[in-house]
Every structure is written in structure tokens, then in C-alpha cells.
Amino acid sequence: MSSNLSPQAPVFTPLTGAIRALAMDAVQQANSGHPGAPMGMAEIAEVLWRRQLRHNPANPHWPDRDRFVLSNGHGSMLIYALLHLTGYDITIDDLKNFRQLHAKTPGHPEFGYTPGVETTTGPLGQGITNAVGFALAEKVLAAEFNKPGHEIVNHHTYVFLGDGCLMEGVSHEACSLAGTLGLGKLIAFWDDNGISIDGHVEGWFTDDTPKRFEAYGWHVIAAVDGHNPEEIEKALLAAKAVTDKPSLICCKTTIGMGAPNKQGSHDCHGAPLGKDEIAAARAHIGWNHAPFEIPDEVYAAWNGKPRGDSFESNWKRRFAAYQAAFPAEAAEFERRVIKNELPANWEATKAAYIASCREKAENIASRKASQNAIAALVPAVPEIFGGSADLAGSNLTFVKGSKGVTRTEGGNYCYYGVREFGMTAIANGIALHGGLVPYTATFLVFSDYARNAIRMAALMKQRQIMVYTHDSIGLGEDGPTHQPVEHIPSLRIIPNLDVWRPADATETAIAWTAAVDRQNGPSLLALSRQNLPTVTQNVADADIAKGGYVLSECAGEAQITFIATGSEIKLALDAQAALAGEGIATRVVSMPCTNVFDRQSAEYKASVLGGCKKRIAIEAAHPDFWRKYVGLHGAVIGIDRFGESAPAGQLFEMFGFTVANVVKTAKALLS
Ligand SMILES: Cc1ncc(C[n+]2csc(CCOP(=O)(O)OP(=O)(O)O)c2C)c(N)n1
Numbered sequence: 001m002s003s004n005l006s007p008q009a010p011v012f013t014p015l016t017g018a019i020r021a022l023a024m025d026a027v028q029q030a031n032s033g034h035p036g037a038p039m040g041m042a043e044i045a046e047v048l049w050r051r052q053l054r055h056n057p058a059n060p061h062w063p064d065r066d067r068f069v070l071s072n073g074h075g076s077m078l079i080y081a082l083l084h085l086t087g088y089d090i091t092i093d094d095l096k097n098f099r100q101l102h103a104k105t106p107g108h109p110e111f112g113y114t115p116g117v118e119t120t121t122g123p124l125g126q127g128i129t130n131a132v133g134f135a136l137a138e139k140v141l142a143a144e145f146n147k148p149g150h151e152i153v154n155h156h157t158y159v160f161l162g163d164g165c166l167m168e169g170v171s172h173e174a175c176s177l178a179g180t181l182g183l184g185k186l187i188a189f190w191d192d193n194g195i196s197i198d199g200h201v202e203g204w205f206t207d208d209t210p211k212r213f214e215a216y217g218w219h220v221i222a223a224v225d226g227h228n229p230e231e232i233e234k235a236l237l238a239a240k241a242v243t244d245k246p247s248l249i250c251c252k253t254t255i256g257m258g259a260p261n262k263q264g265s266h267d268c269h270g271a272p273l274g275k276d277e278i279a280a281a282r283a284h285i286g287w288n289h290a291p292f293e294i295p296d297e298v299y300a301a302w303n304g305k306p307r308g309d310s311f312e313s314n315w316k317r318r319f320a321a322y323q324a325a326f327p328a329e330a331a332e333f334e335r336r337v338i339k340n341e342l343p344a345n346w347e348a349t350k351a352a353y354i355a356s357c358r359e360k361a362e363n364i365a366s367r368k369a370s371q372n373a374i375a376a377l378v379p380a381v382p383e384i385f386g387g388s389a390d391l392a393g394s395n396l397t398f399v400k401g402s403k404g405v406t407r408t409e410g411g412n413y414c415y416y417g418v419r420e421f422g423m424t425a426i427a428n429g430i431a432l433h434g435g436l437v438p439y440t441a442t443f444l445v446f447s448d449y450a451r452n453a454i455r456m457a458a459l460m461k462q463r464q465i466m467v468y469t470h471d472s473i474g475l476g477e478d479g480p481t482h483q484p485v486e487h488i489p490s491l492r493i494i495p496n497l498d499v500w501r502p503a504d505a506t507e508t509a510i511a512w513t514a515a516v517d518r519q520n521g522p523s524l525l526a527l528s529r530q531n532l533p534t535v536t537q538n539v540a541d542a543d544i545a546k547g548g549y550v551l552s553e554c555a556g557e558a559q560i561t562f563i564a565t566g567s568e569i570k571l572a573l574d575a576q577a578a579l580a581g582e583g584i585a586t587r588v589v590s591m592p593c594t595n596v597f598d599r600q601s602a603e604y605k606a607s608v609l610g611g612c613k614k615r616i617a618i619e620a621a622h623p624d625f626w627r628k629y630v631g632l633h634g635a636v637i638g639i640d641r642f643g644e645s646a647p648a649g650q651l652f653e654m655f656g657f658t659v660a661n662v663v664k665t666a667k668a669l670l671s
């Protein structure tokens with residue numbers, strides 16, 4: 001429910017005039033985009049960005065800067081205008097190129113394209129959720145690194161969000177957890193304009209938002225006139241003063257404020273205003289300059305560099321004092337937060353851990369092997385930050401060195417509660433913040449709940465490690481609601497996501513360490529509930545790390561190549577032995593990560609897939625994905641329907657994962 005307050009028309013100033021003009025002119029020039037939100041939030045933006053935000057346009061990467069997230073990412077021209085006006089490396093030409101190919105000003109703000117854009121937004125609800133991750137990372141790092149008298153981690157996370165973000169369910173997941181954890185340095189501004197794409201929201205969004213957030217344990221400042229700078233600033237200062245709860249500032253605004261005939265209507269949400277209305281708006285707001293022309297005195301008033309320089313140099317002085325007093329901690333902070341490097345002894349740690357797995361050669365579930373990996377890696381790589389969506393005991397993600405974050409204390413583990421989407425998008429914020437390497441966990445079947453945040457991790461090239469267990473019908477009695485079928489293949493086709501399905505403890509160790517090593521994207525580990533035998537005794541670590549390799553060659557010319565993953569590797573090996581007994585030579589390829597395998601050289605891939613054109617893929621998942629490896633002359637033993645509730649052994653039998661069926665399939669292919 002939006003408040004009854006009607007916002008007053010603002011006193012239009014050149015400061016906000018510049019935002020409004022840039023937004024309407026850039027959208028007009030691109031002939032697409034969203035002028036309404038930037039024009040409606042101009043006063044809020046001016047107060048935050050010019051008066052309160054502690055940022056440095058000359059150095060967007062300064063570690064203790066405040067973070068800003070435009071969760072209503074469709075209003076991208078707002079952040080581009082702010083970045084340009086305050087002095088980031090965004091030129092007026094970049095604004096003229098709004099939404100054009102390879103411009104620094106893409107349709108929605110994209111991390112990595114635009115200096116000053118902290119996260120990619122546009123999928124509504126995820127920006128505020130990333131922001132919860134930023135604030136959580138800040139809290140955890142502050143608890144870890146700050147010392148009495150030395151607050152080297154001390155910044156706010158500010159979010160702009162619209163009605164759309166509040167309607168999205170993920171905002172509930174994230175904001176509920178933010179309240180529980182008391183993330184006091186998170187401050188959100190709600191652009192309460194009563195409008196979304198389909199029109200006035202009364203027909204579909206009548207929540208009492210202030211009460212909703214109070215119920216989460218937030219500090220709520222209701223009924224602020226979002227066009228009155230003094231009221232906005234007063235609310236912002238009140239929000240900063242409350243340090244044990246996140247704050248929501250509810251700002252009543254008029255969408256498109258300043259466009260005299262279109263403001264207040266969904267017409268200005270996502271379409272150019274048109275030449276006539278832009279001319280009328282110019283007159284209405286008193287902006288008498290040509291498109292993309294900003295007077296020097298307006299630039300001077302917006303310039304954020306002098307403030308930014310003093311914020312950053314002040315922090316540098318404080319960091320130097322910290323370095324002098326706590327050299328080891330300062331070096332660790334530099335390594336993790338500033339340089340984003342793994343520990344100096346990482347290669348040795350990794351090799352020693354993999355060697356220990358080989359030595360033990362335990363026949364354990366890959367989820368258990370994953371837990372062993374976490375337990376070994378956490379002490380050596382303290383930036384690893386875990387969590388599970390209420391399945392720690394099933395995902396096996398909590399280890400001896402894990403400590404849950406609470407309202408009052410830091411830690412290296414988050415009890416995310418039953419919030420798969422929220423968890424995954426929060427972890428994206430943690431990864432983007434820097435200084436932590438998040439892993440998250442749930443049952444593989446619930447990857448669907450998290451899916452758009454998985455996609456965003458991949459799009460933003462963020463290192464998040466997804467520990468997804470109970471990877472097939474092998475989970476047994478919980479039945480088809482819990483048995484993934486289509487998930488593994490459908491996850492493999494998300495660009496820049498590495499999906500691992502390891503076959504034993506050593507493959508699991510290599511998958512885990514590859515995921516930690518990977519700087520430019522997420523990795524997903526699909527892990528078994530059931531025990532798996534050791535199969536990699538005679539294989540080099542380096543081959544496993546290639547994502548696919550020949551696990552078992554045959555004497556003489558192979559008639560068939562089996563390709564399998566995870567729990568089906570043993571079946572392939574058994575079938576190979578049975579066929580050998582009948583004089584049929586076959587080879588077995590283990591393909592724990594098709595994505596990594598696909599990046600190998602053409603020669604290597606050909607050597608693994610083999611000269612013989614008859615190939616059979618075996619995987620307890622939807623078969624279609626394997627066609628690209630087995631071709632039309634091959635066969636796939638997979639599952640193209642939902643599972644059943646029964647003990648796992650019976651299910652594997654029923655779905656044809658038996659030596660007899662594999663042998664039969666092979667013979668049929670040869671005949
Ligand atoms: C998850 C998701 N669903 C749908 C959309 C498409 N979309 C973009 S903006 C919008 C309406 C947003 O309304 P509001 O946040 O109130 O923005 P305003 O119109 O006030 O600027 C929708 C449905 C989207 N970007 N993300």
C-alpha cells in the first residue's frame with residue numbers, strides 16, 4: 001500500500017534538472033529506455049549522491065566505498081547520469097550512446113561494463129537481494145578485520161528500489177533475512193510512485209509495505225515526500241543513526257516528475273517521452289540547454305571528485321595506521337579484498353588435499369567428499385564463506401571450522417533458511433563485494449528456484465560455488481518431486497557456468513579446487529546422496545581437471561566409447577568388463593564437467609572422444625544434452641520422464657541403469 005501523501009512538485013533546480021534532462025534526452029536518442037524512474041527519483045538521487053554517498057569517482061574500486069545498487073535497473077539512465085555528473089569515466093558521448101552496441105551504457109546497468117556499477121540489475125528483486133549480500137559481506141569483514149580504534153571496514157550499502165522489486169518474492173527472502181541478521185548499514189529507498197508497467201498498482205499491489213518491513217525487523221521511515229530534499233536528507237540521517245536494523249525509507253514520488261503531461265502515468269515508465277513532451281518538460285523544469293549540454297557550473301556543483309579524494313585519502317591514512325599496528329591482518333586484507341588473490345600456499349594446499357584423497361581412496365558419497373573438501377579448504381582459504389538453504393545436514397556444508405553469522409557476530413557461514421533464490425542472489429552480492437568466496441547449497445532439484453541468480457552469477461562472471469546434492473533418482477524414496485531429471489543438462493547450457501558431476505572423492509576434490517581457482521565465473525557441483533566407489537586410482541589430476549578424460553582404455557581397437565559421469569561411471573566400467581568378456585573392446589570416458597571439456601583443444605577433445613564413431617553416453621538425467629557428443633549414430637542411456645518414489649537400487653534398475661541394459665544397448669549399436 002502506498003501512502004496517501006501526495007508528493008509536492010519539487011523546487012526544480014539545475015542539479016536535478018541535469019538528471020531529468022539527461023534521462024529524457026538519452027532515452028529519446030536511443031528511442032528506447034525508461035525515463036520515468038530517473039525523473040521521479042531525481043531529488044532522492046541528488047541528496048544521496050551529492051551529499052551523503054561516500055564514493056570516489058576517480059577510483060571506483062576503493063575498498064571501503066559505500067556501495068550503491070539501482071535495484072530498479074530499468075532506470076539505468078539515473079545511474080549513468082549520476083556517474084557522469086559526479087565525475088566517473090563516463091563521458092557525454094557514452095550517454096549519447098545509451099543502449100548501443102558495446103557502449104559503456106547498456107540498456108540495464110551491467111557489472112564490468114561501466115565504472116561505478118556494482119552489480120547488474122534489471123531482473124527485479126535481485127538488486128535489493130545483492131545489496132543484502134553486500135551488507136552481509138561488510139558485516140562479516142568488519143567483524144574479521146576491524147580492531148579497537150581501527151575501523152578499516154565501515155561502509156553503507158544503499159539501494160533504490162521500485163514497486164516491482166517489492167512485488168518479487170525474492171525481496172521477501174532477502175529482506176526477511178536482512179532483518180534477522182540486523183544489517184544496520186543497509187539503507188533502501190522505495191520509489192513509491194504507485195505505478196508499474198500495467199498502470200496504477202492498486203489492482204495488484206496493495207501490501208502495507210511499511211508494516212511488512214517492520215515485521216521483518218527493519219527500521220522503517222514512512223511517508224517521506226520523495227521530491228523534498230530536506231525531508232529526504234533528514235530521513236537518510238535518521239536511517240544512518242539506526243545501526244542495528246536495516247532501514248527502508250518510503251519515498252512518495254511521481255513517476256516522470258517534470259514531464260507536465262505524462263508524469264504520474266505509466267506512459268512514461270518505459271518509452272521515450274517524445275519531442276513535444278520533452279520540450280514542455282524543459283520549460284516546466286526550467287532547463288534551457290540543448291540535449292546533452294550541461295553548464296559548467298552544474299558540473300562543478302555535481303563534481304564528486306574532491307569529496308571522493310578526501311574520503312579515500314582519509315581511509316588510506318587509517319589503513320596505514322592499521323598496517324603499522326597489525327601488519328599480518330593488513331597483509332591478509334590486501335590479499336583478499338584489494339588484490340583478490342588466493343593464499344600464497346594455495347597450490348600446495350590443493351595438491352596436498354587431492355593427494356590425501358587419493359591415499360584414502362574412500363568409497364563415499366560425493367556430497368560427503370565435498371564436505372571433506374570444505375573442511376580441508378576452509379582453514380587454508382579463510383575467505384571461503386559458506387551456507388545452505390536449510391539443508392546443512394543433507395548438503396553436508398557445515399564443517400568443523402564453520403561459524404554461523406548471527407545478529408551480533410560475524411562468521412564464515414550463513415544459515416540462509418529456506419530461501420534458495422535469495423541465498424544465491426545474496427551470494428552474488430557477497431562475491432561482488434570482494435574479500436569472500438561464497439559457496440551455497442541446496443538439493444539439485446531446487447536449482448530451479450535459484451536459477452535466475454545462477455544465471456546472473458554467470459553473466460556477471462562471479463565466483464560462487466554451488467554445492468547441489470541429491471543429484472539424481474539415486475536419492476531414492478523422496479520421489480519425483482526431489483529427483484532432478486532435466487536439471488543437469490539445462491544447467492550446462494547456461495553460458496559461463498561450469499557444472500561438475502564428479503564420480504568419486506578425487507574427482508570431487510578436483511572439482512572443488514577448480515571452482516575455488518576459477519576467477520571469472522561460477523561453478524556448480526552436482527553431488528550424490530549415495531556412496532560411490534573409487535574409480536580414479538590410475539588417472540592424473542591434470543586429466544580430471546580437463547573436464548573429460550579417458551578413464552579406461554582398451555587393448556586393441558575400441559568398438560564403442562562410453563561416456564559417463566558421476567554415479568554412472570561405475571556402471572560404464574562394469575559394462576566395459578562384461579563386453580570385454582565377450583570379446584568386444586570398449587573404452588570409458590569420464591566427463592565430470594562438459595563445460596571445461598569443451599574449452600580444451602580440438603586435438604585433446606578428439607583424442608578423448610576417440611576415433612570410433614560409436615559412442616554411448618550414460619547419465620541418470622535427461623538424455624538430449626549428450627547428442628552433441630554421441631551424434632546420431634550413438635545412443636544415450638538417460639531418463640526422459642519424471643522419477644518415482646522407491647529405494648534407489650530399484651529405480652536404477654527400472655530406468656535401465658544396469659550392466660545388462662548397457663550391454664544390450666552396446667550390442668544393438670554394433671549390429
Ligand atoms: C523479474 C522481472 N520481471 C519483469 C520485468 C519487466 N519489468 C521491468 S520494469 C517493470 C515494472 C516495474 O515497476 P516499478 O518497479 O514500480 O517501476 P516504475 O514503473 O515505477 O519505474 C517490469 C514488470 C523485469 N525487469 N524483471
Ligand SMILES: [Mg+2]
Binds near residue numbers: 163191196
Ligand atoms: Mg513504480
